[in-house]
Amino acid sequence: MMKPTFYLAHYRKVDGDRHSVKTHSVETSLFSKKFAAKIELDLIGELLGLLHDLGKYSFKYQCYIKSAVGLLCPGDKKYVDPRSYKGKIDHSTAGAQWINEASRDAIKINKLTSEIVALCVVSHHSGLIDVFDIAGEDKFSARLNKDFTLTHYCEAQEKIDHSISDRINELIKSENKNNQLKKLIIRIHELFSGSIRSFSKALLARFLFSSLVDADRLSTADFENPEDARLRYLGNYPDWQELIDCFEQISFEIRNEVDQKRCEISSSCRQRASDKQGLYYLTVPTGGGKTFSSLRFALHHAKQHKLDRIIYVIPYTSIIDQNASEVAKIFDGISKEIVLEHHSNLVPEKDTYRNRILSENWDAPIVFTTSVQLLETFFGGGTRSVRRMHQLAKSVIIFDEIQTLPIKTVHMFNNAINFLTNLCSSTVVFCTATQPLLHGVDPVKGAVTYSDAMEIVEYPPLFDALKRVHVQDCLKKGGWTEKKLAERVKALLHDKGSVLVVINTKPSARRLYESCKDLSKNVFHLSTNMCPKHRKTILDQVIDCLDPSNPKPVICISTQLIEAGVDVDFGAVIRCLAGLDSIAQAAGRCNRNGRQEGLGIVQIVNLQNENLDRLPEIKTAQDVTLRIFDEYKKNPAGFDKDRIGYKAMKRFYKYYFYKRAHEMSYPVSRKKLGRDDNLLSLLSTNQQSVDEYKRQHGSPSLYMRQSFKTAGKYFRVIDAPTEAIIIPYDKDAESIIAKLSVKLSLKEERSLLKTAQQYSVNIFPYMMKKLREENALFQTYEESEIWYLHAQYYSKDFGVSLEPVSQMEFLNA
Incomplete structure (x- = not known):
């Protein structure tokens, strides 16, 4: 009997082992089936895996892959130059054409299934493609109608292993498969209407795409590096009860x-954990212990509903390390790797190989990540972030400081949350002291649901019981000079022993620091112009001064970075006029632990020379706060005599969201896109593109119409066009710069750059231009595009400077 032809998918050079297309396809289908089963679409998941690499059976692809790995050598008859063929042999379209050809006369639901499957298959290397692009071109149909000789469709059908082709045909004809999708689509139609219905179908396609991409990458990586497979949990986590037992052993001192x-807040979270799944709100004043209380809810809720993981989403990398470390300590007795941290500023000792492997798809029982990573998972382009999306199903997802959600993402985010809570068996918790009215925005574009029953704790009484500060309106006509404000700081330091001043802009913070630096032995400055290692050093010194067992007079002048999640407790706080939410967050750093006799003092001031030209959102928030303060003066009782109480906060968000409603669909300008549009539209009805198609060709027959690739291209959580530079902060940083000054392997360079993040500052283009003019920036080597700063342009007091400062003193030398 003739031995069947071996079709190569991957080759392991270390031992010469070969991974067949058949084995890879089956492995991918099993993973994808498991992932898609979370939303009861396991048969579609299986079909995706079996179809995705069909084109690899072609003669042309086999010649390429064997030449690339050295199984064919120059001179061999079938040898081709792999460099000239890399990325040019289409191996992903054939599988999409298979289901498309089989579904040409299908009924509507089968046609929709075919479109979604084909879309995922053709996109699995590039990221989801545009169905209709901005010009109204039908890119999807063009791909499916590509010449069979170029996609190797007929050749692949002839060569594919019969057991796989039989299963593919069985799945394509399966009524069970179609009924699975039909059930989900009916649910989408029951829940949503209009453009949100289309947006939800886009999220469904993205979920299935996530299942396929992660499955494909797992099969490939675990063949190429078998050790990786042994590092993965693959969902086999410790029992929730075991984690609960560890957590419940924590004892809190009641002082x-x-x-x-x-x-009491923690107890309420424990009690509510047995409630049904859905969206919940944990509205607790700052310093109310949200992190551990919400985690307690999540652990018991995950056990109650047999969920897979807990994902804790934090807005800033500056606070994630502290929170994750505190939680990880609880479970150290079970394993050092219960808690997975995934963010850009991971310290080197935590940036282990296993951590990187698990971070690729959030394969851990408890994940701490940032809102940037989470939003990229929902809406980012390419394939890297989307891998994780399926892991959001059957999870408890806690959003800490939800008020920091970027305004431009509000409607897309709300629709994604509704998708998770209604269709993916997930529970979401919004945590904050200043709950934004995400349920109060335009429901036609996307609003979350709200009822009093969704509040985990009864929050209005908490604001009275946990009131630890008195907020004073110290605004004055013309504003405060730095000199006058320094005098106020001095007086408060004398009365309260410690003062935090939070300023809106870095130049203003620096000027005030210069005015205050001689007021005490311990005067500190914090801003994002300082590298993370420097900021941590300063913050540690501040915390040492605030130690209640040995307090020292201390002044800290900071930008907003200190407001969210940084656990400090000052005697008094001065906050430069900002949004009421920011004022409340700053107030949470005053008398945080209730140790003062009476209330702490929070004073709101306006600076005379504040320039907010580059910060229009702060100016808008200031205007709304001024309106609230004016209304408060006329009727303090209407605000329960609390300028930052829950009544004031509700009114603030009502006014603020009204002012910025036009930004909430993620607008993209004509200058970028060629027309004025928004990402919410591109990912739902894509009306302008469809209208352009209709003008040229008549009504389209496709059910899916989104511009996925274009939306992914323009989606940015943070718009600021900053560039990182490395600071020679200490001897370790100097050593990293020296090592980067010679050309290294990509792996070595990436590893060093990861470590260098602790010594990096992101600067704006105008700063980059100025520092280059000053000859203060150097490339590590020619054309590396890795820049480091001259030491004379970095101050131990305020970080990066645009002019020379005294020779840098290495703080940690």
Whole structure:
């Protein structure tokens, strides 16, 4: 009997082992089936895996892959130059054409299934493609109608293993498969209407795409590096009860009423954990112990509903390390790797090989990540971030400081949350002291649901019980000079022993620091012009001064970076006029633990020379706060005599969201896109593109119409066009710069750059231009595009400077 031909998918050079297209396809289908089963689409998941690499059976692809790995050598009859063929042999379209050809006369639901499957298959290397592009071109149909000789469709059908082709045909004809999707589509139609219905179908396609991409990458990586497979959990986590037992052993010392209320909040979270799945709100004043209380809810809720993981989403990398470390310590007795941290500023000792492997698809029982990573998972382009999307199903997802959600993403985010909670068996918790009215925005474009029953704790009484500060309106006509404000700081330092001043802009913070630096032995400055290692050093010194067992007079002048999640407790706070949410967050750093007799003091001031030209969102928020303060003066009782209480906060968000409603669909300008449009539209009805298609060709027959690739291209959580530069902050940083000054392997360079993040500062283009003019920036080597700063342009007091400062003193030398 003739031995069947071996069709190569991957080759392991270390031992010469070969991974066949058949084995890879089956492995991918099993993973994808498992992932898609989370939303009861396991048969579609299986079909995706079997179809995705069909073109690899072609003669042309086999010649290429064997030449690339050295199984064919120059001179061999079938040898081709792999460099000239790389990325040019289409191996992903054939599988899409198979289901498309089989579904040409199908009924509507089968046609929709075919479109989604084909879309995922053709996109699995590039990221989801545009169905209709901006010009109204039908890119999807063009891909499916590509010449069979170029996609190797007929050749692949002849060569594919019969057991796989039989299963593909069985799945294509399967009524069970079509009924699975039909059930989900009916649910989408029951829940949503208009453009949100189309947006939800786009999220469904993205979920299935996530299942396929992760499955494909797992099969490939685990063949190429078998050790990787042994590092993965693959969902086999410790039992939730085991984690709960560890958590419940924590004892909290009750020293005062604040501690008592924290315990009551935690108890409420425990009690509500047995409730049904859905969206919940944990509205607790700052310092109310949200992190551990929400985690307690999540652990018990995950056990109750047999969920897969807990994902804790934090807005800033500056606070994620602290929170994740505190939680990880709880479970150290079970494993050092219960908690997975995934963010850009991971410290080297935590940036282990296993951590990187698990971060690729959030394969851990408890994940701490940033809102940037989460939003990229929902809406980013390419294939890297989307791998993780399926892991959001059957999870508890906690959004800490939800008020920091970028305004431009509000409607897309709301629709994604509704998709998760209604269709993916997920529970979402919005945590904050300043709950934004995400349920109060335009429901036609996307709003989350809200009812009092969704509040985990009864929050209005908490604002009275946990009131630890009195907010004073110290605004004055013409504003405060730095000199006058320094005098106020001095007086508060004398009365309260410690003062935090939060300023909107870095130049203003620097000027005030210069005015205050001689007021005490311990005067500190914090801003993002300082590298993370420097900021941590300063913050540690501040915390040491605030130690209640040995307090020292201390002044800290900071930008907003200190407001969210940084656990400090000052005697008094001065906050430069900003949004009421920011004022409340700053107030949370005053008398945080209720140790003062009476209330702490928070004073709101306006600076005379503040320039907000580059920060229009702060100016808008200031205007709304001024309106609230004016209304408060006329009727303090209407705000329960609390300028930052829950009534004031609700009114603030009502006004603020009204002012910025036009930004909430993620607008993209004509200058970028060629027309004025928004990402919400591109990912739902894509009306302008469809209208252009209709003008040229008549009504389209496709059900899916989104511009996925274009939306992914323009989606940015943070728009600021900054560039990172490395700071020679200490001897370790100097060593990294020296090592990067010679050409290294890509792996070595990436590893060093990861470590260098602790010594990096992101600067704006105008700063980059100025520093280059000053000859203060150097490339590590020619054309590396890795820049480091001259030491004379970095101050131990305020970080990066655009003019020379005194020779840098290495703080940690």
